[in-house]
Amino acid sequence: MKILEVNDVVKIFKTKGGNVRALNGVSLDIDEGKTVGVVGESGSGKTTLGRLIVGLINPDTGSISFEQRSIGSKVNIRHPDIRGKIQLVFQEPSESLDPRIKVGDSICEPLRGLGIEKSSWNSKLKIVSEKVSLAEEQLSMYPSQLSAGQQQRAGIARALITDPKLIVLDEPTSALDPTARAEILSMLQDVQKEFGVSYIYISHDLSTVRYLTDETAVMYLGEIVEFGETSKIFSRPSHPYSTGLLSSILLPDPEIVMDESLELSGEIPSPINLPKGCFLESRCPISTKECSSHHPDLITSDDRLVRCFEVEKMKDIVQPSSKFEDFDKSFDDFMTKRYSSSVQAGNN
Amino acid sequence: MKVLYLYCKDRPLIGFGYFFVFFLIFLAVFADLIAPWPPQTANPDDYLQAPSWRHLFGTDETGMDIFSRCIYSIRLDLSIAFLGTAVSAIVGTAIGAFVGYYEARGRLKTVFSSFTMRALDVIQSFPVFVFAIALVAIFGQGLYSIIAAIAFVNMPIYVRLMRTQALSIRQMRYVEAAYLSGLSDVSLIIKHIVPNSMGPILSHLSVNVGWSVLLAAALSFAGAGVEAPTPEWGSMIAVGFKNIVTGQWWPSTFPGIVLGLTVFSFALIGASVEVLADPVRRRAAIAKY
Amino acid sequence: MALIRYIGRRLLFVLPQLFGIVAVSFFLLKMIPGDPALLMLGPLASQEAINEIRSVMGLDKSLIEQFVIYLERVLSGDLGTSWQTTKPVMEDLLKRFPATMELVTLSLLFALILGIPVGILASLLKKSIINKFSTYYGLLAGSLPDFWLGLIFIFVFYTILGWAAAPMGRLDLGILPPAVVSGSYFIDSLIAGDWETFNNVVAHLTLPVLTLGLINAGPIIKMTQSTMDRLLESDHIRYARSCGLGEFQIVRRAFRNSLPSVLTIVSVLYSFLIGGAVLVEIVFSWGGAGQYALSGVLNADINPVMGFVVWSAVLCLILYLIVDLLYFAIDPRLRD
Numbered sequence: 001m002k003i004l005e006v007n008d009v010v011k012i013f014k015t016k017g018g019n020v021r022a023l024n025g026v027s028l029d030i031d032e033g034k035t036v037g038v039v040g041e042s043g044s045g046k047t048t049l050g051r052l053i054v055g056l057i058n059p060d061t062g063s064i065s066f067e068q069r070s071i072g073s074k075v076n077i078r079h080p081d082i083r084g085k086i087q088l089v090f091q092e093p094s095e096s097l098d099p100r101i102k103v104g105d106s107i108c109e110p111l112r113g114l115g116i117e118k119s120s121w122n123s124k125l126k127i128v129s130e131k132v133s134l135a136e137e138q139l140s141m142y143p144s145q146l147s148a149g150q151q152q153r154a155g156i157a158r159a160l161i162t163d164p165k166l167i168v169l170d171e172p173t174s175a176l177d178p179t180a181r182a183e184i185l186s187m188l189q190d191v192q193k194e195f196g197v198s199y200i201y202i203s204h205d206l207s208t209v210r211y212l213t214d215e216t217a218v219m220y221l222g223e224i225v226e227f228g229e230t231s232k233i234f235s236r237p238s239h240p241y242s243t244g245l246l247s248s249i250l251l252p253d254p255e256i257v258m259d260e261s262l263e264l265s266g267e268i269p270s271p272i273n274l275p276k277g278c279f280l281e282s283r284c285p286i287s288t289k290e291c292s293s294h295h296p297d298l299i300t301s302d303d304r305l306v307r308c309f310e311v312e313k314m315k316d317i318v319q320p321s322s323k324f325e326d327f328d329k330s331f332d333d334f335m336t337k338r339y340s341s342s343v344q345a346g347n348n
Numbered sequence: 349m350k351v352l353y354l355y356c357k358d359r360p361l362i363g364f365g366y367f368f369v370f371f372l373i374f375l376a377v378f379a380d381l382i383a384p385w386p387p388q389t390a391n392p393d394d395y396l397q398a399p400s401w402r403h404l405f406g407t408d409e410t411g412m413d414i415f416s417r418c419i420y421s422i423r424l425d426l427s428i429a430f431l432g433t434a435v436s437a438i439v440g441t442a443i444g445a446f447v448g449y450y451e452a453r454g455r456l457k458t459v460f461s462s463f464t465m466r467a468l469d470v471i472q473s474f475p476v477f478v479f480a481i482a483l484v485a486i487f488g489q490g491l492y493s494i495i496a497a498i499a500f501v502n503m504p505i506y507v508r509l510m511r512t513q514a515l516s517i518r519q520m521r522y523v524e525a526a527y528l529s530g531l532s533d534v535s536l537i538i539k540h541i542v543p544n545s546m547g548p549i550l551s552h553l554s555v556n557v558g559w560s561v562l563l564a565a566a567l568s569f570a571g572a573g574v575e576a577p578t579p580e581w582g583s584m585i586a587v588g589f590k591n592i593v594t595g596q597w598w599p600s601t602f603p604g605i606v607l608g609l610t611v612f613s614f615a616l617i618g619a620s621v622e623v624l625a626d627p628v629r630r631r632a633a634i635a636k637y
Numbered sequence: 638m639a640l641i642r643y644i645g646r647r648l649l650f651v652l653p654q655l656f657g658i659v660a661v662s663f664f665l666l667k668m669i670p671g672d673p674a675l676l677m678l679g680p681l682a683s684q685e686a687i688n689e690i691r692s693v694m695g696l697d698k699s700l701i702e703q704f705v706i707y708l709e710r711v712l713s714g715d716l717g718t719s720w721q722t723t724k725p726v727m728e729d730l731l732k733r734f735p736a737t738m739e740l741v742t743l744s745l746l747f748a749l750i751l752g753i754p755v756g757i758l759a760s761l762l763k764k765s766i767i768n769k770f771s772t773y774y775g776l777l778a779g780s781l782p783d784f785w786l787g788l789i790f791i792f793v794f795y796t797i798l799g800w801a802a803a804p805m806g807r808l809d810l811g812i813l814p815p816a817v818v819s820g821s822y823f824i825d826s827l828i829a830g831d832w833e834t835f836n837n838v839v840a841h842l843t844l845p846v847l848t849l850g851l852i853n854a855g856p857i858i859k860m861t862q863s864t865m866d867r868l869l870e871s872d873h874i875r876y877a878r879s880c881g882l883g884e885f886q887i888v889r890r891a892f893r894n895s896l897p898s899v900l901t902i903v904s905v906l907y908s909f910l911i912g913g914a915v916l917v918e919i920v921f922s923w924g925g926a927g928q929y930a931l932s933g934v935l936n937a938d939i940n941p942v943m944g945f946v947v948w949s950a951v952l953c954l955i956l957y958l959i960v961d962l963l964y965f966a967i968d969p970r971l972r973d
Contacts, residue, residue, distance in 0.1 A: 056524055083530045096521035100543045113530025470657035475912020475949045478930050482942055485934045486669050566916055569784050571935050585785055592792045604785035611780035
C-alpha cells in the first residue's frame with residue numbers, strides 16, 4: 001500500500017540573485033514499510049524535497065498525499081490528524097537538540113503536541129531509548145555531554161516516540177564517524193523490521209544508500225533523473241548522471257574502476273538559469289543535438305524510470321556489473337561485525 | 349563563581365566594580381543603621397558646612413547631611429534603574445522574539461515584523477533625553493513615570509538584540525523539530541528561542557542598569573524626575589549647582605562622584621559579563637590558571 | 638548618476654519616517670492629560686482665546702481630522718506659539734538651534750581630534766600605558782554625568798583659577814552679538830572679522846566644549862581602536878606589510894579603511910547630542926534649543942516641546958543623509 005505520494009511538486013525560492021528553481025516537478029511514491037533513497041550532489045534539491053514532505057516548506061505547485069490524504073499548506077504536518085505520523089531526523093546532530101534542555105525531555109517533546117498523558121511519557125521514553133541504545137543516565141544529561149553519535153540516536157528516538165508511519169532521514173549519518181555511522185544504520189534497519197515504518201533516506205553517501213534502501217531516486221538539479229530498485233540501479237545505472245555519481249564512490253578494491261568514457265566534466269548549471277534542454281547536456285559525454293534543444297521526460301525503460309534520450313545507447317555502454325556485489329559483501333560484513341561488537345560492549 | 353574570582357584576580361578594576369556594587373547594595377539595605385543623620389531633615393544651624401568629621405561630605409544649603417543623603421539615594425536610584433531595566437528587558441525581549449521569529453514567515457506575520465521595526469526606527473530618531481522628559485511630562489511627574497520613561501527609551505535595544513538572536517536560533521534544527529511536533533508559536537518561543545538567546549541580553553543588562561541610573565539622575569537634575577528634598581543624586585547635584593560658583597563645591601561634587609562610580613561599576617561588570625558569557629573568550633581570559 | 642539614485646533611494650526611506658515622527662509627536666500631544674487649548678495658551682489665557690484655538694485646531698472634530706490639520710500646520714512651518722516667550726515657536730527655535738548645533742559640532746570636533754590619535758596609538762602600542770588607559774577611559778567617560786563634569790570644570794577653572802569666562806551664556810553681557818549670518822556666534826564673528834567678540838565667544842565655548850568633548854571622546858577612542866585592531870590583523874594589511882610597505886603607510890591605509898565605522902559612531906553621537914546636550918546647556922546657561930524645550934516641558938508649555946522634537950528629528954534625518962553621502966564618498970563599494 002502506498003503511504004506517501006508526491007505528485008509533480010515544484011518549489012522556487014525567491015532570492016536577490018533571481019528565482020532559484022530548487023524542485024522542478026518531482027514525483028515519488030513510497031510503499032508501507034519500505035525505504036526509498038534519494039541521492040544527488042549538494043544543490044540537487046534532495047534536502048528541499050525532504051523538508052517539503054515533512055511540511056517545513058510548502059510546494060508552489062503539485063501535491064503531496066499521505067495515507068491517501070492530501071497534505072500541504074492547509075492540512076500540514078502539524079495538523080492534529082497527521083501530527084506525529086511523519087517525522088524528520090536531521091543532518092546536524094549537534095543542532096537538533098536544544099542545548100538547554102535535557103536529552104530525555106527533548107525526546108519526549110513531540111508527545112506534548114499529541115496530547116498524551118504525562119504519566120505514560122516515561123514508559124514510552126524507556127522503550128525508544130532502549131531501541132536506540134541510549135543509557136538511562138544519558139537521558140538526564142545535556143546534549144553537549146553526548147557524542148555526535150549519541151546525539152543522533154536521541155534525534156532518532158525523538159522521531160520514534162510518536163510511532164510514526166514515515167521517517168524522513170536527512171543525511172542522518174553524514175556528520176558521524178564510520179563506526180557511529182554503521183551502528184546507526186543497523187539500528188535503523190532493526191527499527192524498520194520491528195515497527196514497519198517507512199523511510200525516505202536522503203544522502204550523498206552512496207554506499208549507505210546501497211545498504212539501507214529498497215528503491216533509489218537519483219536527483220539532479222531539482223529533478224529525478226533515474227528511479228528504480230536500488231540493486232538494479234547500482235549494478236547497471238542507465239542515466240549518464242547516475243553512472244557518473246556511482247563512479248565517484250570510493251570502492252575498497254582499486255581494481256574496480258568505472259568506465260572512463262562516462263566521466264562527467266564541467267560545471268553544474270546555475271539553478272537560477274537552467275538550460276532549455278537536458279540539464280546535464282553541458283556535462284554529458286554522450287549528449288546529442290536533441291539534448292540541447294529538448295528537455296527529456298522521465299520514461300519507463302525496462303525495470304526503471306530514466307530521464308534520458310539515449311537510454312538505448314547507455315544500455316550498450318554500461319554492462320551489468322557485479323563489482324558492487326563484492327563491495328556490498330564486504331560492507332555488510334563490516335556492518336554486522338561493528339554492530340554486534342558494539343551491542344556486546346553495551347551489554348557488558 | 350571560581351571563574352569570576354580568577355578573572356578578577358588579574359583585573360583589579362573589574363574586581364572593584366563587583367565589590368562596589370555589592371557595597372552599594374549593603375549600604376542601601378542598612379542605610380538606617382549607617383547614615384549618621386536623617387536624610388530629609390533640614391538643620392538651619394548647620395547650613396553649607398564644609399566636609400568635617402561631623403559631616404563627612406558636608407551639608408547643603410538647608411543643612412542636610414550630604415553623606416547620609418548619598419546613602420539613602422542608593423535605594424531610590426538603584427530601584428528606579430533595576431525596575432526600569434527589568435521592564436524594558438522583559439518587554440523588549442518578548443517583542444524582539446516575536447519580531448525575529450515572524451520575520452518573512454507568512455504575510456500577516458511579516459507585516460507585523462516590519463511594522464514593529466519601522467516603528468522602532470521612528471522612536472529611535474527622537475532625541476533620547478528630551479523624549480524621556482516628554483514622557484515624564486505626559487505621564488505626570490512621579491516615580492512610576494520615571495521608571496516607565498526609562499523602560500521605554502531603553503526598550504528598542506532589547507528588541508534589536510533579541511530579533512537578531514531569534515533570526516538565527518529559529519534556523520536551528522531543534523526549533524524545526526519542535527515546530528513539527530505541533531508546538532504553538534508562543535510556547536516554541538518561550539521554550540526554545542528565548543532561553544537560547546539570553547547571552548547578549550544578559551551582558552547588556554548590567555551596562556543598561558548603569559545607564560538607567562545616569563538617566564534617572566539626569567531627569568532629576570533637569571527637574572523632571574525626583575524632586576528635592578527626597579534624597580537622589582541628580583537632584584542633589586542640581587541643588588548644589590548654585591553654590592558651586594560661590595565656592596561651596598561639596599554639595600554637588602560628592603553625589604556626582606558616587607553616581608559616577610556606580611555607573612562605572614556597572615559598566616565594568618557589563619564588560620566582564622560580555623567576556624564570561626562567551627565560553628571561548630572565558631577560557632582565553634583565565635587560560636593561565 | 639549612481640549618486641542621484643542612491644540619494645533617491647534614501648529619501649524614499651526618509652519620508653515615511655518623517656511622517657512617522659510627526660504622527661508620534663501628535664499622538665504624544667493627545668495623550669497629555671488636560672485641555673490642550675489651555676496647555677497651548679497657558680494658565681492666563683482668556684476664554685475667547687481658548688475658544689479660538691479650539692476652532693483653529695479643530696478640537697471638536699475627529700482625531701484623524703485633527704491630525705490632518707496638525708500635519709498641514711507643521712508642513713507650512715507653523716509650530717504654534719510659546720506662551721512663555723509669546724513668540725512663534727518656529728522663530729524661537731531658529732534663534733536657538735544654531736547655539737546648540739555650534740556647541741555640539743565643536744564638541745564633537747574636539748572629541749575627534751582627541752579620540753582618533755589616542756585610538757590609533759592604543760591599537761599600535763599594545764603593551765603601552767596608553768592601551769590600558771584607553772580601555773578604561775571609554776567606560777569611565779560613559780559613566781560620568783556630563784552635567785556634573787561641567788560643574789566641576791566651572792568650579793576649578795572659573796571659581797578657583799578664574800581662567801574661564803563666567804558660565805552665563807555665550808557672550809559677556811557687555812558684548813553685542815555679531816551680525817546674524819549662520820546664527821553661530823563662532824562663525825558669524827569670524828565673518829564679521831570682529832576679533833574681540835570672537836575671543837569672547839571662544840572663551841565661553843571652552844568649558845562646555847571641553848565637557849562634552851571629553852565625555853564623547855570615549856566611544857570614538859573605543860571605535861577607532863577596535864576597528865584598527867581588526868584592520869591591522871586583516872589579510873590585506875598583512876600582505877602590505879609583507880611587501881615591505883612602511884609602517885606609516887600601513888597605518889594610513891588601515892585608518893582610511895576604519896573611517897566608515899568612525900563616521901558611524903560620530904553620527905550616532907551627533908544625533909544623541911542634539912537632544913542630549915541639554916543638561917550641559919543648562920549648566921552653562923547656553924540658551925540652546927534643548928534648554929528651550931526643557932523649560933517648555935517643565936512649565937506645561939507644550940508647543941516648544943513638540944516643535945523641538947519635530948525639529949531635532951528632522952535634523953537627525955538630514956544628518957543621516959549627509960553621513961550616507963559621506964559613506965558614499967569614502968567607501969567605493971557603494972558606488973556601483
